[in-house]
């Protein structure tokens with residue numbers, strides 16, 4: 248029995264740890280394009296800002312692979328899967344046979360169709376090596392433009408700002424973080440960014456990166472004709488499931504790889520997990536990629552269990568994120584800004600103080616929340632969403648005073664405290 | 668594994684559990700020094716919730732499958748071999764993913780120096796956790812359930 252895993256990140260680690268609980272001996276082989284041992288992708292902005300050392304980038308201790316008896320093929324790109332003869336082909340022509348395969352190739356950055364992107368001073372922002380490249384030139388540059396005001400773009404901008412680079416963010420939507428947050432929260436964060444010295448241009452688009460030659464960027468031109476001078480550009484408009492590997496196979500694809508409740512694809516013995524997979528969204532009830540670290544771990548674990556014979560169902564998950572933007576702690580969970588009718592909003596907002604707390608309710612169940620400034624015990628809300636708790640009896644209590652378990656009815660509170 | 672459980676029917680919100688936790692996690696382990704001389708003062712890792720006549724002290728449940736560990740992007744939050752959920756402060760960067768994930772609200776933000784997650788560690792140097800030991804009403808018990 249050979250377990251083969253393509254990818255060496257969150258989902259892969261979840262899978263290895265699950266497999267090794269059930270099967271101590273059979274071969275596990277990890278194939279990864281990146282040369283690094285497993286590292287935390289969300290930390291790359293901290294690395295750029297010099298807030299973590301390279302040592303702390305690694306998500307597991309050095310002996311992780313040895314301890315778990317994992318053979319690692321790092322710096323090896325997989326280029327195809329033969330589902331019938333059951334092997335993975337690598338770029339170096341090697342063929343790796345498998346009995347059970349996990350595809351956890353993650354996301355890949357969206358590259359917009361903008362002129363001038365093929366330049367040594369245009370960077371992505373999804374890998375450790377992206378940050379290494381930026382760090383290498385960071386002493387020589389003064390001004391940068393970040394294309395994209397989503398989570399990754401803002402993280403990049405903030406880190407650049409911290410190492411003394413003047414940054415302009417260009418965002419297509421009319422507010423930053425418009426997909427993760429709501430108007431009030433975006434507003435608070437946009438103010439914070441401006442205070443920190445980051446220029447934010449919303450409702451606009453970069454139409455061209457102007458270059459001197461393939462090694463020197465001069466600036467960008469926006470759709471409305473405005474020009475911004477800069478020495479480099481970071482492209483951070485989002486990621487898509489990295490599904491290239493399944494081209495030419497029968498593995499079913501929608502936006503990401505389609506999986507059942509065991510994280511198995513339509514081809515028996517081939518599983519998918521993490522940013523590449525269409526996991527079940529337990530709030531909306533649809534299957535879709537939700538590219539966040541905790542769900543990659545969770546899906547990887549479920550896949551690993553099923554691969555090694557312990558039948559486990561994926562309980563589903565929902566989007567959630569916690570970040571600090573210029574010292575402003577922010578949490579967003581589930582549906583944060585519903586556009587249709589049928590939602591009830593409970594909120595407490597003081598934009599001046601930078602405080603915004605909002606809970607979104609549908610049919611007496613919480614389906615989303617936003618916390619800015621005051622985030623303590625926000626997890627209680629996450630728990631109520633996860634367990635689909637009917638909150639009709641204590642709804643108005645939730646944002647009364649401090650958020651706490653004390654808002655829950657006694658029976659429910661006791662049960663929760665006792666059962667963990 | 669033994670863990671701390673609150674009993675709200677006998678809690679009177681005296682907050683001695685919080686005091687004991689602060690002292691236990693101070694440098695001096697002396698009540699006066701911990702409160703008067705140590706700056707910044709250690710944080711309590713148990714928290715008394717109180718509204719009208721109801722009160723109870725909440726701390727980490729050391730869950731079987733901890734949501735905080737799953738959510739941690741640095742690997743700081745982990746479950747040790749005995750089953751305790753602990754933070755490796757060297758790794759923690761204060762992103763608060765764990766605060767977002769914990770359904771008990773049992774992880775606090777320690778912003779005294781570097782930002783770190785702070786939570787119950789079951790008092791590694793004691794047989795019975797300080798909060799349980801200090802509670803005059805047995806409103807906190809240390810049991811294997």
Ligand SMILES: Cc1cc2nc3c(=O)[nH]c(=O)nc-3n(C[C@H](O)[C@H](O)[C@H](O)COP(=O)(O)OP(=O)(O)OC[C@H]3O[C@@H](n4cnc5c(N)ncnc54)[C@H](O)[C@@H]3O)c2cc1C
Nearest residue numbers: 254255256257258280281289325353354521522538539540
């Ligand atoms: C800057 C940034 C900040 C983020 N911040 C957060 C955050 O704060 N919180 C959060 O929850 N999430 C965050 N995320 C998202 C999070 O990083 C992802 O959800 C998570 O990394 C997904 O893990 P994964 O295992 O699915 O794949 P990935 O981490 O995308 O890894 C994919 C793996 O597959 C390998 N691979 C891909 N193609 C091939 C191939 N053809 N052959 C061989 N190997 C291949 C890669 O080398 C890599 O090892 C952030 C992401 C970025 C980029």
